[in-house]
Ligand SMILES: NC(=O)c1ccc[n+]([C@@H]2O[C@H](COP(=O)([O-])OP(=O)(O)OC[C@H]3O[C@@H](n4cnc5c(N)ncnc54)[C@H](O)[C@@H]3O)[C@@H](O)[C@H]2O)c1
């Protein structure tokens with residue numbers, strides 16, 4: 135049902151979708167308003183430039199993966215040019231996208247508004263990965279005018295990316311993501327903003343806790359301003375509740391009544407327990423992860439990769455946890471299941487400290 139796809143906007147999300155579809159045998163054509171971005175996405179194997187094979191006709195589906203402000207006009211242009219039979223977008227807000235698309239005169243019958251709940255604080259095709267959506271929900275918000283066949287096609291597309299499609303109304307979607315994505319982003323930024331004034335000695339003590347809480351604060355402020363502006367009232371409502379909890383906690387501590395914070399901490403534990411799936415799990419269930427201690431000195435990562443290559447094991451992904459000022463860091467190597475024992479043995483024999 136999805137054999138050919140067009141992706142307009144070859145950034146983080148567009149290229150990740152293209153890579154995932156390509157792995158499933160889909161022929162992907164890409165477009166981006168920035169030629170360098172398009173070239174990089176193509177070089178990464180995400181697809182070929184749109185229009186490079188003349189006369190190929192409309193694709194099964196076109197994915198509009200541009201920033202929210204651009205989505206309605208890009209959708210209209212794509213439909214006018216007949217890029218595909220079915221269209222979807224990935225913007226993080228849905229009600230305003232549908233209203234703007236309608237006002238511009240887009241064909242709503244072939245448009246299935248969508249939002250994959252996988253992403254990253256990074257942008258551009260260089261950060262893209264085929265497994266970005268594995269095990270994540272993918273919201274689909276058909277309108278009363280959406281053709282059921284179009285919904286089926288986009289459902290299939292989400293499944294081919296390894297995601298779980300979830301059909302819901304656009305307003306309900308926007309309220310939900312205010313709670314689980316947009317307000318958390320602002321809260322994370324508020325915590326991270328405090329660090330600007332911290333002295334170097336304080337920041338040298340930064341451990342995994344503050345890294346976890348602030349990772350998403352590294353996202354592009356321009357993109358987030360667009361998202362927040364398109365979902366302002368629902369996000370403001372959640373932020374007001376968070377602010378009230380924080381104000382009450384600060385008042386209790388000022389009054390030397392730390393025990394009064396118990397309720398908030400317990401509600402926090404209960405709230406976190408409601409997040410489905412393995413909390414904090416790596417997004418790479420296909421891979422085994424080996425932790426290797428690396429000295430903080432020039433060339434140590436290069437030597438580690440060379441040792442992995444000598445063992446004949448391809449490193450699929452790497453994450454480095456390192457606190458400035460400490461002489462050691464930890465590299466988390468993701469490798470294909472089944473190759474981790476061989477790699478651990480080989481690295482151990484050449485002197486690396488390996489923690490499976
Ligand atoms: N970043 C995330 O975690 C995340 C997750 C889910 C959904 N989204 C949504 O995905 C969309 C893309 O975000 P991203 O993180 O991939 O951003 P990105 O900046 O990595 O990619 C956006 C791409 O769109 C291109 N573009 C902009 N205007 C265009 C136009 N008029 N025509 C063609 N291309 C155009 C840009 O050049 C850029 O390459 C946004 O709507 C965002 O809300 C983001």
Ligand SMILES: O=C(O)C(=O)C[C@]1(C(=O)O)C=C[C@@H](O)C=C1
Pocket residue numbers: 225226250251252253254255314315316350
């Ligand atoms: O950075 C991540 O890990 C994300 O998944 C980002 C995240 C999210 O809040 O979940 C951010 C915005 C999107 O619209 C979807 C996903």
